[in-house]
Amino acid sequence: MRKNLAVTVMVDSPCIPQEDPExxxxxxxxxxxxNVIRALRWLGHRVRILGVGNDVAAIIAALTEQQPDVxxxxxxQFGDDRQKDSNIAALLEMMAVPFTGSGALGLTLCRSKALCKQLLVAHRLRVPGYAVLPPGAAALVPRSLKYPLVVKPLYEDGSDGIANASLVRSENELRERAAMVHERFQQPAIAEEYIEGRELYVSVLGNGRLTVLPPRELTFGNSDNGGPVMATYRLKWDKAYQEKWKIKFGFGDLEPSVDQQVARLCKKAYRLLQIRDYGRLDLRLTDNNMVYILEANPNPNIGRDDELAQSASKAGIGYAALISRIVRFALRRYGTVL
Ligand SMILES: Nc1ncnc2c1ncn2[C@@H]1O[C@H](COP(=O)(O)OP(=O)(O)O)[C@@H](O)[C@H]1O
Ligand SMILES: [Mg+2]
Incomplete structure (x- = not known):
């Protein structure tokens, strides 16, 4: 690949350190x-930073001036609103600027935890049974849904709004938790059947011919003694809490036949949901090897310590090589010969 591409890294403005804006x-x-900016510079690219706040005209002006290759x-997010991540992709599409990761369509399909499930179910992929609970209506779920249920905000990420109390065992608890979601997030809640099983994170790279990376596994060491059984917000981000409950982020060792099945299902879901360049599927694998897709993540976290980079590293793809591949996947989609 050409070494000196002009790369504009678009970031959420609040992530730009005031004392070090470059x-x-x-x-x-x-x-x-x-992590990403340093890798791009190390690869020899000319990097510019563009912070995105809530000013569309400023984005257009900066990109027009910078004329990036990618x-x-x-x-x-846009203007503090996570649901508008797809609008940024849409803007880049309208401006015909090549960009990494999923487009407006993929981001939109995966944004709603219900919409993506509908698509997956229609293509015979297994997801937990679920019901959407809109604000202002009685929090009722069909009888066919079996408690315990997990109650989550319909449109959030990063375990926002997910705590141990999200696991509800009765109609009363369901009502309470749904009301909390409505009030705090100003959006519908989704109630899903709780799937007991191993928790796996499977990262996928590419377009067309896809590479499924070695699965990561989250193990809940103390779940028999009242410890957490889900990747709650606290569990994801609080190291002391992880230690206290013997939570381990490691690699999932799967039997070859299960591993193949997981890879096949993840590729299918990735394609179906229009994910591009890189993505991550969050799964649960039951005792009898049934694979449930909990969630599909276009543009998942790609810090050095995040699941995708860890899985890539296990597959022999170092961090800078990973970032380089993502740029290459993106440019190829636009027909750029590298
Ligand atoms: N239906 C479910 N069954 C079992 N665990 C669940 C279920 N839904 C969510 N969880 C737990 O909550 C975590 C976060 O849920 P997820 O839907 O992936 O939300 P987010 O988009 O915030 O990551 C999962 O990784 C899992 O541990
Ligand atoms: Mg998730």
Missing amino acids: FAKRGPSDSTEY VFNLTE
């Missing part, structure tokens, strides 16, 4: 923005 210093190692899209 990400030139050695930043905190756990910041995805620092945008590395790390944005997750």
Whole structure:
């Protein structure tokens, strides 16, 4: 690949450190923005940073001035609104600027935890039974749904709004938790059947011919003694809590036949949901080897410590090579010969 591409890295404005707006210093190692920008510079590319706040005209002006060969899209929101991540992709599409990751369609299909399930079910992929609970209506679920249920905001990510209390065992608990979601997130809740099983994160790379990376597994060491059984917000982000409950993020060792089945289902879901360049499927694998897709993530976290980079590293793809591949996948989609 050409070494000196003009790459504009688009990031959410709040992620830009005031004292280092060009990400030139050695930043905190756990910041995805620092990780990606440093890798791109190491690869020899000319990197510009574009912070996205709530000003569309400013984005258009900056891109018109910068004329990048490609945008590395790390944005997750527009004007504090996560549901508008797809609008940023749509803007880049309208401006005909090549960019990494999923387009407006893929981001939209995966944004609603109900819409993506409808598509998966229609193509015979297994997902938990679910019901959507809109604000202002009685929190009722069909009798066919078996408790315990997991109650989540319909449109959020990163385990936002998911706590141990999201696992409800009665109609009363369901009503309470749904009301909490409505009030705090101003959006519908989704109630899903709780799937007991191993928790796997499967990352996929590419377009057309896809590469499924070695699965990561989250193990809940103390679930028999009242410990957490789900990747709640606290569990994901609080190291002391992880230690206290013997939570381990590692690799999932699967029997070859199960591994193949998982890979096949993940590729199918990735294609179906129009995910591009890189993505991650969150799964549960039951005792009798049934694979449930909990969630599909277009543009998943790609910091060095995140699941996707860990899986890539296990497959022998170092961090800079991973970032380089993502840029290459993106440019190929636009027909750029590298
Ligand atoms: N139906 C379910 N069955 C079992 N666990 C679930 C279910 N839904 C969510 N969880 C737990 O909650 C975590 C976060 O849920 P997920 O739907 O992936 O939301 P987010 O988009 O916030 O990551 C999952 O990784 C899993 O541990
Ligand atoms: Mg998830």
